[in-house]
Amino acid sequence: MTNAKDLYPGFLTLDDALHLDGETVKKLQLQHMNQYRIQMGLEGGLSFDIVKAEGCHIWDAEGHERLDFIGCVGVYVLGHNNPFIVDGVLKYLSTHPLSMDPMALKPVTASFANNMALVTPELTRTIVNGGGGAEAVEAALKMCRIAAGRTRPGKTRVVSTLNSFHGKTLGAVSAGGKETWRRWQPQVPGHVYVPYGDAEAVEAEFKKGDVAAFIAEPIQGEGGIVVPPDDYFYTIRKLCDEYGVYMILDEVQAGSCRTGYIWAHKYYDGLVPDAFTFAKGISDGLLPVSGVQAKESLYMAAYGSNDSAMMHTATYQDNNISAAVALLSLQYMIENDVAGKIRERSTYIFDGLRNIQREHSDILSEVRGRGFMIGLKFGVDANGEGYANRVGAILAQKHYVQTMTSTNNDTILRVYPNIATTREDFDWFLDALEKSISEVQAA
Template sequence: MTDVNTIYPEFITLEESLSLDSRRVEELQLRHMNQYRTQIGLSAGLTFDIVKAEGCHMWDSEGNERLDFIGCVGVYILGHNNPFVLDGVRRYLESKALTMDPMALKPVTAAFAHNMALITPELTRTVLNGGGGAEANEVILKMCRIAAARTKTGRTRVISTLNSFHGKTTGAVNAGGKDVWRRWQTPVPGHAYVPYGDADAVEEEFKKGDVIMFIAEPIQGEGGIVVPADDYFYRVRELCDRYDVYMVLDEVQAGSCRTGYVWAHQYYEGLVPDAFTFAKGISDGVLPVSGVQVKEELYMAAYGSFDSAMMHTATYQDNNISAAVALSSLQFMIEEDVAAKVLERSGYVWEGLERIRSKHPTVLKEIRGRGYMIGLKFGSDEQGTGYANAIGTVLAQKHRVHTMTSINDDTILRVYPNITTTQEDFDWFLGALEQSIAEVA
């Protein structure tokens, strides 16, 4: 075997990459990756050289311990490097199983799909991807369009909600309700947007008779942790039934136990969408995993024949190693009763946040969300400059607590703890937040 450095002297091996110093990493990212995204993080003082992560803690190259209260925007609900999930992947790799092949049987993926159907018995078909939430939403957009073309002739439109976020691929960004993410791109026809939480506006679109599907997040994430009225999705379900429209929920951010339910729509007793998408938390950051859980009727309307079965396939679709991650995460969620623990433990941090809000009502105006999906809405100073970004920066730089604003509403600071978070961690966060408010406002 030839040493790679004899052919390319500057080639960086895996072993070498794991020990690169931060200056070298910055140099490589600026030269070869997204230069301006890297510069945004560096100039804002929000990019750090993290060398280790465990539970809800991270350690930088200078040895500082940091509190991760954003978890890659919802990915690490089970904690960084969860031992149970890592062990599952390790056992899978040691088995030397066939990870992917278009026609081979897929035992791990089949088991994961079976387990999902146990949790959501009305939705019995699973599509598993080796990518992110945008890919999952692309899958369901295409599935609903094909199903409608085969069974609902004349329907062409997708209804989604203003200020929503469903990813940044071409199809997903057109389903999203924010114009800024569609800049410099030719619009995809057949999309319309209604205010989130407004069921009357949904019905006005449905009355036109050409709607295929309605898609929304159970709680808007990038839109600012917006929680609709409790009757909203019940009304949408009734309207979808009345007008024969598919109801799809995007659970990429709100699902996987984050809101105190294994799947966020289970907050609404008896509510069953026609499909929901998932990603982020089901992977716990070990490997990219996303997917769609679908009712039999919808799935078969799209792919329930030999001539349509190959209309949506992909190299990494239904692969066994992504399924091993998802299955291990799902098993941990159930055996450790993660959803119930999120509901129980979240009360402590919500009470602490409310105490801070009552002391600083013009700075911290509102606390939104459910469970461990928390949004803090901040006000502005006398010059009209919002407090959220400044407080987030002080939290990270001075107090070593990581949060993040919402990309569709930067008055909102998102707070996403995980199941390993202790009361001491919450006290660290709450104390740092109160000090940061005092320093900024």
């Protein structure tokens, strides 16, 4: 056997990798990965060496205990290293063959799909990806386009909302309502963007007769925790039925209990989209997993024949290990009433935040969101520079509290606690926020 280090001096084994010091990691990332992104993280107090993570706490290599109130932008809704999920996955790995064979029978994935259909009885077909949220969005959009092409000829366009975020793969980013992420030519055709929360603008597009699908987030996450009017999605549902348009809700960020409902659309009594996407929270950050839950009629219109059965495949699609993580997360959510607890506990943090907002209304104008999907709207200074980033940096660097601004709207500081958060953690955060805002004001 050849030693990789002999052949390639400097080769790092997994064991080496796990013992690198933070400075070396930084150097390697700056040299071989996206240096500008790392630089931004370092400047904002977001990039550091995590040596331990538990519940809503993370520990860096310098020994600081940090409060994780962003959780990889919504991933850790069930807490870091949730023992129920970690133990379940380890048990699975130590007792079962890890076959990724796309055509093999899939006991775990089939069981997860069964469970999802029990939770959302009107949506009974599941696609599981061993990937991220964008892959789920791609799958949902493609399913609707194929279905529309077969059953609703002439309907090809996709309506999405301005400032929305659906991921950064080619198809997903084309549905995203932020031009910044679509700076290439030619653009993927067939996409149009309307203001979020404006059902009339949606109908104006539907009236043109060529729309295949509508996609939106139940609450815009990267757009800045934008909660639409309560009747918005009911109206969209009616319009989709009237004009023969598929309705997709992108629950990558808002789903998996984040908003205090197992799926964010469950906030709306009786509302059933034709498909919704899931990712982030259902993975609990253990292994990449995302997917789509779709109505039988939509799924069958797209893939319900021998001729179309192979139209949407991927090497890791429906793999058992990603599905095991999702199954365990779903079970944990149900058995621990995670959604109910988030609804109940969020009142404490919302009350605390609103008190702070009243005290500092000159720079903090609004506290918004639902459950543990919270946005703080900050103003901008005389030079047009937002306070949100400054408050976030002080929170991280001086008080060891991790939050993050929204990608498409950096006036919003996002606050994403998780189910392991205690009263003491909330108080740590509220105290740190008050001090950080006061420091920014004093400056």
